[in-house]
Structures are given as structure tokens and as C-alpha cells.
Amino acid sequence: MDMRQIVILLTILVSSEANHGRISIPLSGNYTTIAREFGFNTRVYDVVTEDGYILPLINIPGKREVVLLIHGIVDSADTFIIRGDKSLAITLAKAGYDVWSANMRGNRYSRRHVYLNPDKDKQFWNYSYHEMGYYDIPAIIDFILQKTGERSLSAIGHSLGNTVFYVMGSTRPEYNEKINVLIALSPICFFNHARPPVSSLLEAIPHISDVLVRLGQEEVMGDETSTRKMITLLCTVIKSYEICANGLLSTIGGSDPDELEPDFLPTLFTHFPTGTSRKTGLHLSQGYLKKDFALYDYGERNIEVYNSYYPPKYDLHRVTMKVVLLDE
Numbered sequence: 001m002d003m004r005q006i007v008i009l010l011t012i013l014v015s016s017e018a019n020h021g022r023i024s025i026p027l028s029g030n031y032t033t034i035a036r037e038f039g040f041n042t043r044v045y046d047v048v049t050e051d052g053y054i055l056p057l058i059n060i061p062g063k064r065e066v067v068l069l070i071h072g073i074v075d076s077a078d079t080f081i082i083r084g085d086k087s088l089a090i091t092l093a094k095a096g097y098d099v100w101s102a103n104m105r106g107n108r109y110s111r112r113h114v115y116l117n118p119d120k121d122k123q124f125w126n127y128s129y130h131e132m133g134y135y136d137i138p139a140i141i142d143f144i145l146q147k148t149g150e151r152s153l154s155a156i157g158h159s160l161g162n163t164v165f166y167v168m169g170s171t172r173p174e175y176n177e178k179i180n181v182l183i184a185l186s187p188i189c190f191f192n193h194a195r196p197p198v199s200s201l202l203e204a205i206p207h208i209s210d211v212l213v214r215l216g217q218e219e220v221m222g223d224e225t226s227t228r229k230m231i232t233l234l235c236t237v238i239k240s241y242e243i244c245a246n247g248l249l250s251t252i253g254g255s256d257p258d259e260l261e262p263d264f265l266p267t268l269f270t271h272f273p274t275g276t277s278r279k280t281g282l283h284l285s286q287g288y289l290k291k292d293f294a295l296y297d298y299g300e301r302n303i304e305v306y307n308s309y310y311p312p313k314y315d316l317h318r319v320t321m322k323v324v325l326l327d328e
């Protein structure tokens, strides 16, 4: 993909974000049914990773280049379509791109494994964003390239959906050349400059994690967890804009009432947040506390796992793919 094509893709992207106003928003339904409302058929494939996780990958076929969309933390492929007409998936599909939306391990759709049971086997939840970058993204890329006969693809990641590409680029450098360009929306990697309340949250995570360990709860925000049930009640049944938009979202993501109209709230909170592992949160928090971008810190067990006292750092010099960083 040359510069001109990258610019075209970026333009489409920005216009889909910027062009708000009254839009038709589908409340119910999943990716497939929402896509159909806008005249697009989807194909859903199960991608199986080297370590056995089963990840539904959704394609809206198109004649132009392949664009892979990767969601952020406690999110899913749905995030790219729930805005309906103005969503990224529909906008790219209308422009003719071959759109692929992935689900990384552990969310509502990817609570599946070839032999581990997420409800019974704690080992299922023994992953962080490291495994998403090391196993999930390469498996998804290989699947798409094999299916389409292409040699490379372009990707758009949101938030943690970019971090996983840096993990992949540094730990499996041969994958760099399979990426034409990574467009990174709200990218995260280092948290050195995090301010309250995000910094307070990152500081609190190890304590929350200790409590979860004592409760034997490895899944965070899964559909059956009490946190998630409370959010469903407050944000999709009672529909409190005060708590859900001003309280929950603005605290972490910043306030933007123009972009988050009250009507959209129940739709958003029907699809978000969705589950991930306790370890993913802890790994993020370690990055902030140590001001480092490194593998998961096992403490005393680092010697056994990494043969070193400290977890290895991700070598960002090895991330040679083209990256466009977009932030507000």
C-alpha cells in the first residue's frame, strides 16, 4: 500500500468519526444483523490460535484492500459496527474495502478454547495482552492472508488493539512485513504520563487483583460477573446518563457530550464492556507502575519463567511496520 492509499484510508476514517449528528442507531442485534440492516452480508470464521483459543473473525467481503479492525480492552468486534451507518465497519464496507473485524481471546464471543473450559479451568484466563499479541494477532493475520491470497494487509487498532501489534512486531518480527500500515486510534504503550483518575485506577489494580484472587475470580467484566450485571442494570435498564456517561466513561476517556448522545448509551452498554482476564489488567498496571513496556512480571517466579530477575522488555526497535498514531 503506497502513501496515496494510506491517505485515502485515513480520510475515510476521519470522516466516519467526524460526521456525527442524528444517525440511525441499531440497539439490538449482533454484528451480523446490524451489517445486514445496512445491506451487507457477513461471513464468520473461527480462527484457532496455536495455544487453542477459538476466536470468531467477521468478514464483510469487499473488492478493495483488506482492512483488519482490532478492538481495545474489554471490548469486541461489535465496537466497529454499533454506530450503524457512521460506524467504521460500515463506512469502510461502503467504500469497498474487504473488512475483517476480530475478537481477541476472552471476550463474550471468544470465551472458547479447544480443551479448556472458561467456567472451570483457571488456565483459560492465564493470559494478558502479551498472548493476544503473540498468538491471537498472528493467527488472525495468517488466516486472512491465506483466505484472500494476499501477502499483507492494513490494520486499524483501537487502544489496546494497538499495543498488541507492538507486542507482535517485537516478539515475532517476521510479521512486520505482513502489515502495510497500522492506523493506531487512541494508541497506548507507555503510561508514564497518566494522570488521575486513570493513574489512580492503574495504581488500584494490584489491590483489586488481590481481592479477585481471593474470590477465585479470574474473569473481569464477563457477562455473568456482578460488575457487568450492575452496569447492564444502570446503563441499559435504568439508563442513567449521570452514572454511565459522566461517571464511568468520562472519568476514564474524557467527557464528550456531543459524541455521546443519551440515546446511544443503552446500545453502547449492551455491547461494552465485555470480558477479559484479571491478568490483562494487572499487566497494564505493571507497565504504569514500572514506567516500562515489558513482559508480564511474575515477581519471584521470573527466574523460572524468563531465566532472569526482571521480565524482558519489548524491543520496540524490532517493530518496523509503518504506524500512524491518531489521538484526540
Ligand SMILES: *[C@@H]1O[C@H](CO)[C@@H](O)[C@H](O)[C@H]1NC(C)=O
Pocket (backbone or CB within 6 Å): 030, 031, 032, 033, 044, 058, 109
Ligand atoms: C449473530 O446471531 C445469529 C443468530 O443467532 C448467528 O447466526 C450469527 O452467527 C451471529 N453473528 C455473530 C457475528 O456472532
Ligand SMILES: *[C@@H]1O[C@H](CO)[C@@H](O)[C@H](O)[C@H]1NC(C)=O
Pocket (backbone or CB within 6 Å): 123, 126, 305
Ligand atoms: C500461567 O502461565 C505461566 C506462563 O505460561 C506459567 O508459568 C504459570 O504457572 C501459569 N499460572 C497458572 C496459575 O497456571
